[in-house]
Every structure is written in C-alpha cells, then in structure tokens.
Amino acid sequence: MKKFLGLGLFFIMLMLSFSVMSDEKADMAKLQKDIADLQKELKKVQGARTNVQQELQKNETQMGDLQKKVEKIQQEINSQDKQIDDLNKERSDLEKARAKQQAQAAEQVRAAYQLGQQPQFKVFLNQESPERISRMMKYHSYFMAAHAEKMKKYLDTIAQLNELEPQIAQKTVELNAIKEELSKQQASLQEAQAQRKQTLAKINTTISSKDKALQDMLEDRRQLQALLQKVTRATNSLATAPSYVPLPNAGEKFSGRKGRLPWPTQGRISHGFGSSQVEGQLQWNGVLIDANAGQPVQAVHYGRVVFADYFRGQGLLVIVDHGEGYLSLYAHNQHLHKKAGDAVKAGETIASVGNTGGQNESGLYFEIRYQGKAINPADWLARA
DSSP: OHHHHHHHHHHHHHHHHHHHHHHHHHHHHHHHHHHHHHHHHHHTTTTOOOOHHHHHHHHHHHHHHHHHHHHHHHHHHHHHHHHHHHHHHHHHHHHHHHHHHHHHHHHHHHHHHHHHTSSSHHHHHHOOOOOOOOOHHHHHHHHHHHHHHHHHHHHHHHHHHHHHHHHHHHHHHHHHHHHHHHHHHHHHHHHHHHHHHHHHHHHHHHOHHHHHHHHHHHHHHHHHHHHHHHHHHHHHHHSSSSTTSSSOTOOOOOOGGTOBBBBBBSEEEOOOOOOTTTTEEEOSEEEEOOOTTOOEEEEESSSSEEEEETTTTTTEEEEEEETTTTEEEEEEEEEESSTTTTEEOOTOEEEEEEEETTTTOOOEEEEETTTTTEOOGTTTTTTO
C-alpha cells in the first residue's frame, strides 16, 4: 500500500513540475511579445529627424554591421590558422614517426636476412639440443610477427600522411578565400567611415553656435527621457512575470549591490556625473568612460534587455532592466551583442565600445536610473 502511495505522490509531483514549467514558458512567451510591442512604441519616440541625422544613423549602423562581420571573419581566420597549424604539426610528427619506423624496418630486414641464412633443415642437422631448437623457432616466429606489426604501422603512417596533404591544401584554399572576404569587408568599412566623416562635417556646419548645440542636446535629452518614461511604465507591469530578472540561487538583487557593481568596461572617466556640459548649461546624467573601440561592454548586473537599437544622440544604445525600478544604460556602442528580450548575467558582454551617435572619440556613456531618475553611477560601481 505504501509503495502505491509513494508512486502516486511521485506522479503528482511530476505533473505539478510539468505544470509549473508550462506556466513559466507561457509567461516568457507573453513577456517576449510585450517587449516586442514595447519596441514598436519606443521607435515612435524618436520623432522627426533631419535628413543628415538619418544619414548619420545609416552610416553608423552600417559601420557597426561591417565591424561585426570583420570580427567574425577574423575569428574564422584564427580558427583556420589553428587548424592548419595542428595539421602541420600532425604531419611533422608523422614524418618523424615514418623516418623512425623506416629505420627500424631496415634493421629488421637485415636481421631477417641474417636469420634466414640458417634455414630450418640446417638447424635440425646441427648438434643442438631439442630445447634450444624449440627456443630458436619461437624466437624466429616472434621476430617475424614483430616485423609484420612494424611494417603495418609504417604503412599506416604513410596512408595518414597521404590523407593529411589534401586536407592541408583544402584548408589553405579556404583560408585564402576568407582573407579575401576580409579585405572586401575592410574596404567597405573604410568607405562607411569616410561617409560618416562627411556626414559629421555636415552636422557640424549646421551647429554654428553654442545655442544650436545646446538646443540639439536638449532635444536629444528630451527624447531619451521620453524613451525612459515609456520603458519605466512598461517594465513596471512586465517585471511581475516569473524569471523576468533571472537571478541565480542566493543571488543578490540590484538594490543590494550598491558600491559593488562591476564596471561596464575598462577605462578612465572623462566626464563624471553632475559635471557641466555646454559651459554649464547642462549636467551629465551619467559618466563617460574613455575606452578603446571594440572593447567589451558588460552588463553590471543580472537583468533583461528592454531596448537595443540606434537612438538619436546615443548611437547604438542598450537599456537593461534589473527589476525594482532600476535601469542601466550603455550608449555610443560600436555594435550590439544582445537584442530586446534577452536575459543577461552580471559581467556578460552585451555590446562593444564605439563612437556612434556622432562622437569624435570612442568611449562608453553609462547611466543608472531609479524610477526613471538618473543617479550617480560612482556610488554603485566598485572602486577601481
């Protein structure tokens, strides 16, 4: 009876676990749909843009895509180089083994020839004891078996070398083709960079005064604020879904990590929170970290990407929702590694450092927001 009760409880628990998994899957599907709907709404926030701003976005988006292709091709080249190096090493080892086996085979041939000078009927005619004759015959058979085994290994080595040669040749052809593709993509990237430079020159001619620069920055800030308001309103309802912010077991929430968050990238802060912009007309709402183009940009905590796209003034922008009303923003990226709806872990690469959004130098603009309000990242990041 107890056995049947135990089985019954097991099946009930199994059915409950399947039900929970099914509910979580449905919740995640709804979450993905809600985030997709949010992206459509957020794109409307961008508002009207001038032709030159649209041109800049096109140039910088194209550059990001090309840079991503170049990096991917470079990884393929590195992989092919390693495979060719491994094949060449294998060939070198086989050639050494062949030379050694060839020498051993030659020695065995000489020994076999000398042993063959004593045919079996001569051994029988010798005045030797039967025990010695038996040992001689066994030695002869062992010797011939060892010789046959070494010859087999020698022939196998030659066969392996014959198989390796076309593999190396094919890999070399593939590598040359990849390098040719890399050259094409690099040429396209240089062309896109030249176009971006021309576009920036056009933009600079339209900003003939500090007042115009201030006006543009205020408009960029207004649009970013509108974007964040929409994100905050939407995520307040989305964050109730299970696994929205997938913390590990015993993982701390964002609010408990003050002063201990990892830096989003390596570099030096060139503009701190609250420092002045446009000669004191505005203040920085985040920090600008000088960093080399292409450096990884990492999420400072577990969360979910709620925006990953080009945005006026910010370039390629990623916004991560960490729950509890906290958001982190990563702007001016070269290209993005995550899309809206993706869950991210602390320290996971989400983008690479760039200068999109019309920046002259590469770097990462980083903000932390609580309930839509900018707070000082220096209070949250671990001391360098």
